[in-house]
Amino acid sequence: MNTTTATAPASPIAADxxxxxxxxxxxVMKLVVFTGLAGMLAAPAQLHxxxxxxxxxxxxxxxxxxxTLNQWYESDxxxxxxxxxxxxxxxxxxxxxxxxxxxVGLGVFSVLLMGLAxxxxxxxxxxxAILFYVLVYTVWLKRRTPQNIxxxxxxxxxxxxxxxxxxTGDVAALPLLLFALIFLWxxxxxxxxxxxxxxxxxxxxxxxxxxxxxxxxxxxxxxxxSLAMAAVAVAPWALGxxxxxxxxxxIVLSAVFLALAAGVLANRSDRPAHMKPEKRLFLFSxxxxxxxxxxxxxxxxxxxxxxx
Amino acid sequence: xxxxxxxxxxxxxxxxxxAMAIGLGVLVVLFYLITIAKIGVAG
Numbered sequence: 001m002n003t004t005t006a007t008a009p010a011s012p013i014a015a016d017x018x019x020x021x022x023x024x025x026x027x028v029m030k031l032v033v034f035t036g037l038a039g040m041l042a043a044p045a046q047l048h049x050x051x052x053x054x055x056x057x058x059x060x061x062x063x064x065x066x067x068t069l070n071q072w073y074e075s076d077x078x079x080x081x082x083x084x085x086x087x088x089x090x091x092x093x094x095x096x097x098x099x100x101x102x103x104v105g106l107g108v109f110s111v112l113l114m115g116l117a118x119x120x121x122x123x124x125x126x127x128x129a130i131l132f133y134v135l136v137y138t139v140w141l142k143r144r145t146p147q148n149i150x151x152x153x154x155x156x157x158x159x160x161x162x163x164x165x166x167x168t169g170d171v172a173a174l175p176l177l178l179f180a181l182i183f184l185w186x187x188x189x190x191x192x193x194x195x196x197x198x199x200x201x202x203x204x205x206x207x208x209x210x211x212x213x214x215x216x217x218x219x220x221x222x223x224x225x226s227l228a229m230a231a232v233a234v235a236p237w238a239l240g241x242x243x244x245x246x247x248x249x250x251i252v253l254s255a256v257f258l259a260l261a262a263g264v265l266a267n268r269s270d271r272p273a274h275m276k277p278e279k280r281l282f283l284f285s286x287x288x289x290x291x292x293x294x295x296x297x298x299x300x301x302x303x304x305x306x307x308x
Numbered sequence: 309x310x311x312x313x314x315x316x317x318x319x320x321x322x323x324x325x326x327a328m329a330i331g332l333g334v335l336v337v338l339f340y341l342i343t344i345a346k347i348g349v350a351g
Contacts, residue, residue, distance in 0.1 A: 015324070016320040016323050016324065017323050017324050017326075017327035020324075020327075048345040048349055049345075050341045050344075050345040051342065051345050051346075051349075054338065057338075116342070117342050
């Protein structure tokens with residue numbers, strides 16, 4: 001990519017395939033792929049297995065493209081934070097141009113493949129998700145406002161909508177509620193993390209809520225968003241869009257989420273060493289989303305499997 | 309570049325080329341399967 005010449009150039013930069021893989025943020029990708037798959041499985045229409053696999057692959061590739069372009073744009077602030085300083089660009093293992101080409105290429109390819117393999121509505125939502133994450137979140141909001149992850153969270157909320165659209169060719173109330181669920185889950189999830197890595201964000205000059213408004217105001221907002229998120233989590237069952245399995249899972253896990261958020265609200269410490277409630281909420285929030293989306297998919301499939 | 313650095317550079321270049329070749333091979337198989345699936349769905 002950055003060189004195809006017969007002799008090695010003067011620049012020592014030669015990224016290995018592992019660096020390209022690292023650019024795609026594979027850790028976060030698991031959740032993106034899982035929520036996309038759950039949206040697809042919850043849909044009333046079934047895709048051919050090869051096309052379903054391709055749709056999920058496209059969601060994964062699009063996530064990789066957005067993550068790569070995010071790191072291409074943010075390599076300066078990534079270099080200032082302990083958590084991100086060892087990424088391929090700030091660590092100097094790859095040049096920026098290579099990352100840009102990789103990100104744009106992967107993004108265009110994922111959208112075209114989605115359109116050709118499934119339908120163009122799913123491809124259009126996929127393109128919107130990439131552009132939203134890169135242009136609205138990374139370029140526009142992240143360095144300007146503490147509401148960055150509130151609005152930017154929408155980018156991560158698209159996968160269930162894309163999975164559903166790939167299977168059915170349209171958008172309905174259930175995938176929209178799943179979109180709203182991830183959208184409202186993102187602030188408590190990220191603010192819990194930013195409370196205990198606050199020094200990193202402050203050093204990089206990123207206006208996270210914890211840096212601008214302080215821990216106390218952030219903890220209050222975590223509680224408020226958790227309440228709204230719990231209401232949306234239960235809504236698919238209350239509206240009769242899912243069965244009792246999902247309803248029970250949503251009620252029990254949302255109650256635990258709210259209890260942990262209350263623990264965060266009660267904590268008064270500013271020191272990361274004393275932020276056990278925040279760490280607990282952060283870790284549980286990941287399990288919460290996995291379990292809820294697993295329940296959505298199981299709820300749609302279980303009656304058919306039991307009847308067979 | 310020292311001979312050691314050039315050696316590392318070459319090894320990384322080779323691993324990338326291999327990863328690219330595997331990726332392209334997987335895509336050929338995937339496009340074949342998508343075509344079969346699409347023809348099957350249309351039929």
